[in-house]
Amino acid sequence: MNKLDVVLKNSLEELQRATGEIDAFLEQIGASGETVFNVHFVVEEMLSNVIKYAFKDSSQHEILLEITSEKKDLRIVIEDDGMEFNPLSVPEKKTDLPLQEREIGGLGIHLVRKIARDMTYLRRNGRNRLEMSLLI
Amino acid sequence: MIRTEKSDGKDIFFFDGRMDTATCAGVEKELDGQIEKAEGTVVFDLGSVDFVSSAFLRICIATAKKKGAGNLKVANAAPSIKKVFKIAGLDQFLM
Numbered sequence: 001m002n003k004l005d006v007v008l009k010n011s012l013e014e015l016q017r018a019t020g021e022i023d024a025f026l027e028q029i030g031a032s033g034e035t036v037f038n039v040h041f042v043v044e045e046m047l048s049n050v051i052k053y054a055f056k057d058s059s060q061h062e063i064l065l066e067i068t069s070e071k072k073d074l075r076i077v078i079e080d081d082g083m084e085f086n087p088l089s090v091p092e093k094k095t096d097l098p099l100q101e102r103e104i105g106g107l108g109i110h111l112v113r114k115i116a117r118d119m120t121y122l123r124r125n126g127r128n129r130l131e132m133s134l135l136i
Numbered sequence: 137m138i139r140t141e142k143s144d145g146k147d148i149f150f151f152d153g154r155m156d157t158a159t160c161a162g163v164e165k166e167l168d169g170q171i172e173k174a175e176g177t178v179v180f181d182l183g184s185v186d187f188v189s190s191a192f193l194r195i196c197i198a199t200a201k202k203k204g205a206g207n208l209k210v211a212n213a214a215p216s217i218k219k220v221f222k223i224a225g226l227d228q229f230l231m
Contacts (some may be wrong), residue, residue, distance in 0.1 A: 012157055012161075015156075015158065016156065016158055019154070019156075033216070034215075037187065037216035038216075040187055041220070044156050044177045044187075048191075070202060072147075083218065095226075097225075098205075099197070099200055099201060099205040103197075104197050104198050105192050107190040107193050108189070108190035110223075110224070111220060111223055115223070
């Protein structure tokens with residue numbers, strides 16, 4: 001089993017910094033190009049949502065990112081102390097609407113749901129915990 | 137700085153590297169006036185792009201809404217990026 005633990009502050013610059021650590025970890029475990037893209041995608045989408053929307057104050061917060069690889073499985077955990085938010089409760093996006101009826105935003109969670117093999121969410125002790133798994 | 141080129145009635149915008157949430161915030165500002173000025177088909181060339189987030193898709197949808205769906209094309213996207221456009225139901229933009 002290989003594991004990466006990253007503690008990020010709630011800023012997009014921190015998220016950009018973390019991509020280097022994620023890249024190094026994925027290289028270490030010999031992940032394919034497609035897996036590298038998928039991991040970066042789900043991490044970028046869900047972490048940027050936390051950074052942008054989870055905190056109402058202007059304080060610094062810590063967000064925990066954990067990536068574990070075991071055999072063919074990759075498990076990604078994001079944990080934060082922001083406002084309660086379950087991404088799995090967001091309604092599915094209709095992606096077959098004509099352009100004029102399409103909303104400009106809101107695709108991130110939809111895409112992550114399609115790319116991740118499964119997702120679970122838990123609210124415990126004032127913290128959001130999102131787990132996602134991908135096949136390597 | 138986004139490199140641009142006019143060719144065969146198309147306005148081509150060349151993007152580079154990671155089109156993540158932070159990068160796209162700057163890209164959106166830079167594109168703001170330029171898209172309005174584009175007269176022909178707008179082409180987003182992703183030949184040097186290795187990653188897109190939904191923030192980039194948002195820029196594509198906003199651009200297509202301004203210029204008309206048939207007037208935005210996305211060129212030279214890597215397979216992983218094409219997959220994202222397809223899942224998002226935006227493969228109409230792909231060349």
